[in-house]
Amino acid sequence: MNRLVTVAEMTVRELLRRRGVLLLLLLMPLTFYLIRRDAYLGQSVRSLLLGVGWAVSTAALFATTAARELEPRLRLAGYRPHHLYLGRMLGLWTVGLVISVPFFLLPMIDGADLRYGGLAAALLCSVAVAAPFGMLIGALLPRELEGTLLLLTVVTVQMLIDPAGSGARLTPFWSSREIATWTVDNTDQGYLSRGLLHGLAVTALLAVGVAAVASVRLRRRRHLRHLPVG
Amino acid sequence: MNADDWLRTLTAELHQRRVAADAARHVVAEAATHLREGGGDPWVVFGPPQQYAGAVVESIGTAPGPRPGPVRLHAAGITKRYGRRTVLRDATLTVRAGQIAAVVGANGCGKSTFLRICAGLMSPDAGEVAVSGRLGYCPQSGGTADFLLADEHFVLVGAGQGVARGPARRAGRAAARQLGWEAGGDVQARHLSGGTRQKLNLTMSTLSAPDVLLLDEPYQGFDQGTYVNFWDQLSRLRDAGTAIVVVTHLLNQLDRVDIVLDLTPARETVRHARDSQGGRQ
Numbered sequence: 001m002n003r004l005v006t007v008a009e010m011t012v013r014e015l016l017r018r019r020g021v022l023l024l025l026l027l028m029p030l031t032f033y034l035i036r037r038d039a040y041l042g043q044s045v046r047s048l049l050l051g052v053g054w055a056v057s058t059a060a061l062f063a064t065t066a067a068r069e070l071e072p073r074l075r076l077a078g079y080r081p082h083h084l085y086l087g088r089m090l091g092l093w094t095v096g097l098v099i100s101v102p103f104f105l106l107p108m109i110d111g112a113d114l115r116y117g118g119l120a121a122a123l124l125c126s127v128a129v130a131a132p133f134g135m136l137i138g139a140l141l142p143r144e145l146e147g148t149l150l151l152l153t154v155v156t157v158q159m160l161i162d163p164a165g166s167g168a169r170l171t172p173f174w175s176s177r178e179i180a181t182w183t184v185d186n187t188d189q190g191y192l193s194r195g196l197l198h199g200l201a202v203t204a205l206l207a208v209g210v211a212a213v214a215s216v217r218l219r220r221r222r223h224l225r226h227l228p229v230g
Numbered sequence: 231m232n233a234d235d236w237l238r239t240l241t242a243e244l245h246q247r248r249v250a251a252d253a254a255r256h257v258v259a260e261a262a263t264h265l266r267e268g269g270g271d272p273w274v275v276f277g278p279p280q281q282y283a284g285a286v287v288e289s290i291g292t293a294p295g296p297r298p299g300p301v302r303l304h305a306a307g308i309t310k311r312y313g314r315r316t317v318l319r320d321a322t323l324t325v326r327a328g329q330i331a332a333v334v335g336a337n338g339c340g341k342s343t344f345l346r347i348c349a350g351l352m353s354p355d356a357g358e359v360a361v362s363g364r365l366g367y368c369p370q371s372g373g374t375a376d377f378l379l380a381d382e383h384f385v386l387v388g389a390g391q392g393v394a395r396g397p398a399r400r401a402g403r404a405a406a407r408q409l410g411w412e413a414g415g416d417v418q419a420r421h422l423s424g425g426t427r428q429k430l431n432l433t434m435s436t437l438s439a440p441d442v443l444l445l446d447e448p449y450q451g452f453d454q455g456t457y458v459n460f461w462d463q464l465s466r467l468r469d470a471g472t473a474i475v476v477v478t479h480l481l482n483q484l485d486r487v488d489i490v491l492d493l494t495p496a497r498e499t500v501r502h503a504r505d506s507q508g509g510r511q
Contacts, residue, residue, distance in 0.1 A: 006389035014377040017418065069372040072351045076365050077438050078390030224350035227362040229441060 003079055007087025008094065011063055015095050021062065022099075025055035029103055041112055042184040045119065047159075049176040052103055053126040053133075054155050056096040060134025061147045063088060068142065075218050085214040089131050089207065096127030118183030118192065122176040125199030132206035133172050139213040172206070175199030233265050235455070236272040236279055242462040243283035247486075248292040257286050298488070299327030301362065302442045302473035305348050308357035310340060317343055318354070323491045325473040327441070330464060330486070333477045335493035341477040342370060344493060345446050348475065363441025368432050370446040370477075376420035380406070380413040380430050387437045398437070405433045408463045410456055425451030432460070436467070443467065445476040461486055 015022065029051025036044040071084050100123040107114060134151070141147045158171045163181075168174050178195035181187055237258055244254035261282075265272055276282045303325045310318040317340035325331045333341045346352040348359050349367040374383060381399050388398025399414075406413035411429045419427060432448045449460050464474055465486070476487070 002392070003389050006386060010375070010378060010382060010386055013382065014375060017377040066376060069369070070375050072349075073367055073369070073373050073434070074386065074390055076349065076367050077387045077434075078392070221350045221353045223347070223354055223358045225358065225360045227360055229363045 003083040004087045004090065007074075007079070007084055008090035011088050011091025012094055014066070015059055015063060015091070018062070022059070025058055026099065026102075028055055030106070033103075033106060037110070041107075041114070042180070045107060045112070045114065045122075045184050046177055046180045048103055048106070049122050049126050049180055050155060050158060050173060052096075052100060052123060053130045053173045053176065054151065055099060056092065056127050056130035057134030057137070057151055058148065059095060060088075060092045060131045061138040061151060062144060063092060064135045064138025065142070065144050065147065068138075071218060081214045081218040082211065084218065085135065085210050089135060089210070092131035092135070093127060096131060097124075100124075100127055115183045115186070118179055121192070121196065122179040122183060125175040125179060125195065125203075126173060128199060128203045129172050129175065129206065132203060132210050135210045136206055136213065139210060139217070169198065172202055175202060233262075233272050236276075237262055237265075239279040239455075239458050240283055242458045243279055244286065245462060245465060247283055247287050248465075249283075249287060249290065250292070253290055257290075298329050299471055301325070301360075302327050303348065303362075303475065304360045305344070306357055306359075308344060308347055308354045308359070310343055310347065310352075310354050318347075318493065319495075320357070321491070321493060323348075323475070323489070325442070325475055325489060327471045327473050328468055329488040330468050330474045330476065331489035331491060332487040333475060333491045333493060334479065336495075337479075339493045339495060341493055342446050344491075345444050345475065345477055349444050361442055364438060366435040366438055366440030366443045368435035368443075368445045368448045370448070371428075371431075371450065373431050374419045374427060374434070377418055379416055379418060380422075380433075383419070383430060383434055384413075384437060387434050391438050402433055402437055405436050406430070408466075409433065409459050423451065425453060425456060428452065429456065436463075441472060443472050443474045445474065447477050447479070 029048050032047035032051035033044050036047050067084075067088065074084060075081070104116075104119060104123055107119065108116065134147075137147045137150055141150060154172065158173050158177075161168045161171060163174070163177055168177075175195045175198040178191050178198065182189070182191035182195065240261065241254065241258050244257060245251075249257070261272070261276060265275065268275070272279075301324055303323070305321065305323045308318050308321040309316065317338075321340075321344055323331060323333075323344075333344060335341055343352065345367075347354045347357075348361075349365060350359070350361075351367070375386075378386070381402065384398045384402025385395045388395070388401065393401070403413050406429060409429045409432065411426060411433075413430070413433065419430060422430065428448055428451050432445070435443060435445065435448075449457055452460060464476070468474060
């Protein structure tokens with residue numbers, strides 16, 4: 001448990017020290033919200049949620065890429081793969097929740113009339129999905145630029161795809177969009193439950209993906225035998 | 231280098247060359263007295279400290295080193311190919327507790343690859359490695375977190391062994407001090423100079439008290455004093471029973487090691503430097 005918490009803590013410390021990057025990441029959801037504010041509140045809130053998802057997944061991508069060379073030696077220092085990826089995920093979720101607070105308050109201050117419980121759930125889903133999503137991309141693509149471009153592609157697809165189409169359900173942040181509809185448009189409960197279920201399933205699926213990649217990359221190699229100290 | 235630095239370097243050199251402690255103290259005291267009473271630049275009076283230490287060793291000999299202990303690392307028949315290019319072919323190395331092995335060879339001959347295979351960070355195409363005890367590994371570069379402080383690195387590595395924060399920090403700072411570095415500041419790793427960053431890297435690898443220590447040219451960016459401290463620390467670890475494998479291209483240091491593995495293609499040999507047992511394994 002101590003190892004998990006230590007990795008989480010160091011992830012938070014590292015991210016909070018990247019102040020420039022963090023500020024730019026926070027700027028994105030804010031811009032997304034403000035740019036659609038005059039047109040339609042629903043679009044504005046959905047863009048905000050997508051912006052939070054983008055910000056957290058980019059932070060996760062950076063954190064994973066930065067740890068690429070450190071992790072093998074931490075493995076030798078006594079960590080198991082799950083300490084490393086779960087600890088990092090925990091740290092990213094913590095940072096994501098902290099980032100979400102001002103964006104939860106933003107529509108409130110703006111005087112938006114919506115279901116705030118729904119907004120909280122949608123933000124939770126965005127953060128929950130974004131951390132393993134960014135980590136998975138960071139684990140599969142070794143360079144930050146490639147990862148960022150892929151993230152950008154996914155977010156653009158998410159933004160442009162028809163939410164009612166079946167393909168939309170395959171996009172990672174569909175859950176927060178669905179919950180946002182319930183939040184803003186006062187639709188039936190089905191939107192909320194579908195969204196929550198999707199968020200839970202996608203988070204679990206991505207976390208399993210991260211676990212699989214990390215376990216392969218940080219596995220004990222078969223050629224190495226550990227003998228008892230003689 | 232002033233007289234004090236010269237005497238410190240001489241002390242380290244004598245220790246590394248395994249001159250008996252009493253005799254070494256006597257030699258250093260005599261040199262210090264001579265410099266104090268006669269004055270003059272020690273480089274002019276005695277010459278370079280390494281050369282003077284060599285002359286002392288020739289004159290009074292060395293204390294017998296501790297007998298090598300049990301085998302800690304045995305790498306046998308290691309072969310590695312990148313595509314069609316064979317980087318390592320049937321490389322073999324055995325290192326016992328209390329021995330230093332140097333892995334040498336031309337650029338691109340697979341020294342770092344061999345070490346990464348020994349550390350279990352990379353799989354070979356053939357061969358196997360047996361390790362007895364805990365492994366420590368120091369890469370050539372990288373291996374640290376840009377935005378963390380040195381103390382936080384120590385806490386992170388310490389937690390892997392279940393060491394509490396306070397003791398981990400203290401152990402890290404003490405190990406860093408051996409390299410002439412006061413590590414307790416609030417400077418993030420990215421702001422450290424290249425040499426200091428390598429000191430952090432090296433300190434992290436020794437922090438878990440490994441039985442087998444694998445070092446991939448860890449002295450990049452070290453100044454002369456740190457470089458001397460580095461070999462001094464290796465000697466101390468060896469005397470404490472650690473099996474050390476160090477990748478190096480500085481052939482002038484090979485008299486300080488027990489085994490030399492030359493990975494240059496068509497010349498791959500293992501020499502036992504101290505026992506003068508030449509030959510191919």
